[in-house]
Structure formats: structure tokens, C-alpha cells
Amino acid sequence: MSVSAGMVPGRKSQVKVGSFGRFVLVSVIVTSLILLSVSLIRTNSASNYASESNESINGPIHSANFHNRRVKLPEQNVLSKSLEERNGLPPRNLDLYPSLPKDHVVIVLYVHNRPQYLKVVIDSLSRVEGINETLLIVSHDGYFKEMNKIVEGVKFCRVKQIFAPYSPHIFNDSFPGVSPEDCRDKDNASEKKCKGNPDQYGNHRSPKIVSLKHHWWWMMNTVWDGLDETKDLLGHILFIEEDHFIFPNAYRNLQLLIKLKPEKCSSCFAVNLAPWDVKSRGEGISQLVAERMGNVGYSFDRMVWKKIHNKAKGFCYFDEYNWDITMWSQVYPSFGSPVYTLRGPRSSAVHFGKCGLHQGQGDKDACLDDSSINIEVQNDDRVVNISPKWDVFFYDHQAGYKAGFKGWGGWGDERDHQLCLDFASMYHQSLPT
Template sequence: MSVSAAMAPIKKPSVKVGKFVRFILISVILISVLLWSVSLIRTNFGTNYATGSDENVYKQLPLATFHRRRNIEFPKQNELSKSLEERNRLPPRNLDLYPYLPKDHVVIVLYVHNRPQYLKVVVESLSHVERIKETLLIVSHDGYFEEMNKIVEGIKFCRVKQIYAPYSPHIFPDRFPGVSPLDCKDKDDASEKKCAGNPDQYGNHRSPKIVSLKHHWWWMMNTVWDGLKETKNHLGYILFIEEDHFILPNAYRNLQSLIKLKPEKCSSCYAVNLAPWDVKSRGEGISSLVAERMGNIGYSFNRTVWKRIHNKAEEFCLFDEYNWDITMWSEVYPSFGSPVYTLRGPRSSAVHFGKCGLHQGQGDIDACIDDGSVNIDVQNDDRVMNINSQWDVFFYDHQAGYKAGFKVEALKSRLDHFLSINVWRFSFDRTLGTGACFNYVVWGLLQIYSVDQS
């Protein structure tokens, strides 16, 4: 080879080739980052909801547990469950009577089980509430009971929408999530009775009708705040009441007044209440607003507070206690790191009148007998708004808390153990922008989500 040939300059790659190489490198990097992000999201929040199914087989969704992935089987729906999902998609009733609602209206959610004698009393009390026609009433049923349904269908004093938990154990009487034939009951000895079960620390086996109390509450909250098209974009407050709460005529106006006063009078309060935390109290009767621990009678909060509660889904779900309120007081609220106050008036606007608990079903041998007769003393002060904006706030400090229940160890919860789900899990759907604590009651919520994305 000649010297001149050896010294010939090396030909540089063209500009187009350089740009192409850079494009390839950047594309590879971006794709890698994207795949890593998707993997991270799936790891942290689980997979998106699946809506397709084969009606002849069990539904399956691969969900990440708190510690590892496993498959969770969804039970095959019966015809009643399917029909309830269809009902959940229906628009509110009485739209022709009340076509417009004020922008500042407070949605009212009444959650019920199967105590028609109580529901009649509550509905009658609501019919006398001032400005009740200005709101939407949502009645959330734990299953389906015809007499309860008829009572609500008779409401004409406001807009009303009914929703039904389609995976409630009450509509699966002989199989999961209800009672399966081989399930141990009460304090059965599994080896002696040849039944399947894992008792809690008190020796009690899982009781679906009791477990459903907490499950229905969580399903209802997720559905109302994040599932229903009527409320999933609602930015205001929502009032929650039960079927054994007598609502006084001034309740709605007092509620609106407390909501307006809360930012000024108690900016650290999480909610407003219509009644004292002590269910036996009708209030102090003093000339002052009251801030105390959040009660379970006529409580109302906004979406900001709901998001904070929902962020504590793990604490809520893994606390082995069938009462939702005790779970909140014992486990969820303490995890907020500061006292959870609610603002209320000095006189109650809602009264608890029930004698029979939700766990005392009518079909039991030792069922609680209560004809629903009440004698609430409705006075003149209960008929007009009695909240004074000039009042100061009296704070109850160091109120006693609850220690009932216990944390689930080794994921052996009496709420769900031995069933196809014994683990609680978060799931996040980026399309819907919301999540749910995965137990069997949330399967019904998935069905609502699948149709209310419009």
C-alpha cells in the first residue's frame, strides 16, 4: 500500500446517518423509561379492571397482594346480582318533579339493610325536612329486599336514586360470598364437624351477615364518591345517615350553615355532624358550636377528606373489626397524625332510635323484635335553623377512644379467611382515576365503573 493511500482521510458519516442513530438511541431510552414506568405502576397499584367475562366460568383477575401477586377468583353472578347491576345504572327518580338542584346542594346518602319498620320512620322524617326538595337522596342497599325497595320507590319529596351491592352475601344464600355448605359456623370445631374455617381470636367463624356491615359501608363510599356518574364529580359535601336515624326538620339548613362556618370556626375540623358522638345525647343546649370526635350519626365531609380516608384503605381493610365506625376510630383516624374533629351545633338535628342492631336479622331464632314505633320529641327549636354564626367553638379534648378489634396477622382475617379472597388490596385504574380496597364487595363496584365512564 502506498503512503498516499495510507494517509487518505477517513470518510465521515453523513449528517442523516448521525441523526438516525441519535433518533434510535433516544427512542430506545424513551421506550425503556416507559416500560419501567408501566411496570412500576402495575407493581404499586395493580392491574386495571377487567370487564369482559365468560358467564359459564369464574371470573379471574390477577391482582397484586400487599406482599406478592396471586390470582383472585371472582364468583359467578346469579340472575339477581346481574339485575341489581342494571338497576344501579338507572337515573334518579323524580327528575320531572325536581329538574334543577342548587349548586351548593348537599347530597344525602342513606345506607340500609333490611329493617323496613325503621326505614318507614326515616323516610317520613326526611319528608318533613326543610329544603329536602333541593337535594339528591341516594339509598344504598346491602343486597335486595322487596319491602325496602317499595318504601323507597314511594318517595316523592326529592330526587332519589337506589343502588344495590350486587355481591352482597344476602343475595348469595348458599355459596360464596354468602354461606357455603361446608363452612364452619359460630364456634364449630372444624375437625369435629368436618367443616372448613379459621376462627378468630374469640373462636368465632366467619359470619357473612356480620362481615357485610363493614363491606357494604366501604363499597358504598367507593361507589358514591368515585363510581356513580351523579356524584363522582361532586365537589361539595355529602351527608351520610342510616336507616335508624330520625332526621329533624331543621337538619338540612343546619347542615348548610355548619358547612359554611367550618372554614372560619374550625378550619382543622374534618367534617360536620348533625348529632353528638354520644348517641344517647341530644346536645348540650349551650350558646356555642361544638368540636369533638367525629360521630356516626349524620356525618358529612367533602372529597378532600374522602381521599384522605381512601389513602388509608390498608389500615381500614386489615383491621379485624366488623364495625366500620370502630375501625375508623381505632385505626384510620389515629393514622392521620392529628385529632380528627368534627363541627356540630349544641343541639342535635338527628336522633338514633334503633333498638335492634343490623346483625340481629329477622330470620334468626333469637331475632330482635322491634315494630319501629318511635316517640321523638320534636320541639319548636328543632323546626328552625338554630345555628348562630356569632357563636364561638367549644372543643372537647382528650375524648376516650376505642381499642376494639385487632390487626390481621399473617393475613388470617375472620372477615375473609378460607374464602377465595383472604387478602385486601389496592387497585388503581388510571382511566377512572380512582381506586378500591379489593374484597368481594368491590366486585360490584367494578361493574358500576365499567358502565359509568361517560
């Protein structure tokens, strides 16, 4: 309340308030109380809304501010920053495919630097029935012009490229690449005054080797929890590599298997396009098959991803540079029940080629497989060859990595452990235990 000229301290006011003045005063007080009540209601409602919004049933909260505050990722160079910016670009070919069916399955193809293989895979995908109905995400480990050019030429579906911004292949003189002070091979760190922790066999890190596991883990966290196109997706995502030949019936078979899984194999965690044994083309029987999850054409949903992400520490600390062996020997067994995948009796995808994933053309000891890729595509490979009437054959006992397996090594450096954990925390408020 302001002090008027007639109100002097120590003296009583001589102002007399008439009936009209009393009316005005009461009106002001009532109006003020109403406005105050409305303000409190709005504030309380906003608080409740914020609280309800944070309680997402689809998983942890996505927070860019938290990402910048908590995760201590390596300092980026110019290329790393530019690639990370590219990851935010929308998919291409939106003008050609303005809408996608509700039941479409996103396909993620992860690649390194084998253009002679990538051309085969892209050509096989172009012949897949229904490929125009989905989004193809290509995840690059490193930046290679020829690989980029091949993907930019895709016109048969929506396509989005993402590049691992912390790939060792884009850091020439610092971690996660090779830094001058790093230990090499079986160096003694205390004697050589070098940096690094050896694996269980006494070998120090090789960036080309550790990038296998880093890329897969970064890709999984980014696709499921980081990309606008997929971070709210609840359904299945199909994952393939640059040396997986995809048959024309693969997508339609995949859709049918996903639909049949709840009824035919409720205990199955995933769907596969190929047997766990990469040399097998299937049993050729009139039954669906449930077996351990393979690494060729595997597909699972967000529920399974959340179970995998919850085992981040087990994944990141296990001394094994292969992501798939880490999953088979460390992560899946921790689920508490056999991790079955459902597939057809005839493969819809096959592994080809002689070169390993990171034996690219730019390496000193490059693996160049110039032989022609002769994969026979029969009539049964062009149409859906799975029947909803079939029952399921279960493989109860399969060979594999048993309890007590300690890993093949290559993953002993604490910096790699921390980078792996940072990838798990990029889009989450807290790291799973």
C-alpha cells in the same frame, strides 16, 4: 414508487420529464410532506391530550377495563347481576325536580331490612326544610321487597337506589354468603376439612355479621368513585342510617355548618348533625362544638374520603366487624392528627330503636320493635338554630378506643379481607398502601 411498463430491470428509463411533468411531481411531493406533517401533529396532540386527561387532580383514574382485568370479585348469581344493572339507572323524580342548586348536599341513606324503621326515617326526611333541593341515594344491603317498595314511594326529592351486588344476603350457597364447605363457629378447619380462617377469638365468619362492614365499604367506594351522579363531586355528602330520625332543620343546619367549617374549625375533618354520644341531645350552649366524629348524621368531602381510601389495607385487615369502630380505632388515628367534627350544640338527628342494623324481620331471631317512635320535635328543631357569630368549644379529651385495641373480632377470614380490598380497587388503578 410503482414500476411502469417502460422500467425494466437492468435498463435505464427512456422516459423524459417535461416542465409540466416536473411541476406535477414537485406538487405531489410538497403535498405529501404537508399531509405527513399534519398527521404527525395530530398524533402528537392526541398523545398529549391522553396524557393530560389521565392526570386528574380529583383522584385516581376510573377504568372499566381495569376493573374487569384486575379485581377478582366473587362469581355473581342472577340476582347479583340484575341488581348491579339497576345501580346504573338514573335517579327518579327528575321530572319533578329538573335542576338542583349548586350548593346542594347529597344525602346517602344506607339500609338493610327494617321496614318499620325505614318508614319513620322517610317520613322524617319528607318534613326536612330544603329536602326537595337535593339527591337522596338509598344503599341497600340485600334485596327486600318491602324496603324497595317504601323507597319507590318517595316523591319529595330526587331519589336513586343502589344495591350491594356482593351482599352476603343475596348469596344463598356460596361466598360471600354461606357455602356448604364453610367452617362454623369454632370449628377446627384441619379436623373438619372445612374452609375459612377464624378471628382472633377462634370464631369463624358469620355472613350476617361481616355484611355490616362490607356494605359500608362497598357503599363508600361506589358513591365516591363509581356513580355518575357523585364520582366527580368534591363537596360534602351526608350519611345516615335507617334508624336515624332527621329533624326539619337538619339540612339547613348542615349547609351552614359546612360553610362555617373552614373559618370556625379549619382543623375539622367533617360536620355532624348529632353528638358522638348517641344518648345525648347536645349541650344547649351558645357555641359550636368540635369533638370526635360520630356515626349519626356525619358529612365529609372528597379530600377526607381520599384520606380514608388511602388507609384501605388498615381498614380491611383489622379484625373488627363494625365499620365505625374500625374507623375510630384504626383509620382515624393513622391520620396523624385528631379527627374533629363540627356540630351545633343541639342535635338535628337522633338514633332510635332497639334492634341492631342487621336484625331484620326475615331472621329466625328477628328483633321486632313494634313500640311507637315518640320523638319530640320542638320549635327550635324546625328552624336553623346555629349562629355564625358563635365561637367553638373543643372537647380535648373524650373517651374512646385507645392505641392497642385489637378489635372485637368477627373479621378474621382471608376471603373477607380480599373482598374488602377488591371493593377498594373497583374504580382505581392501584390499591393504596
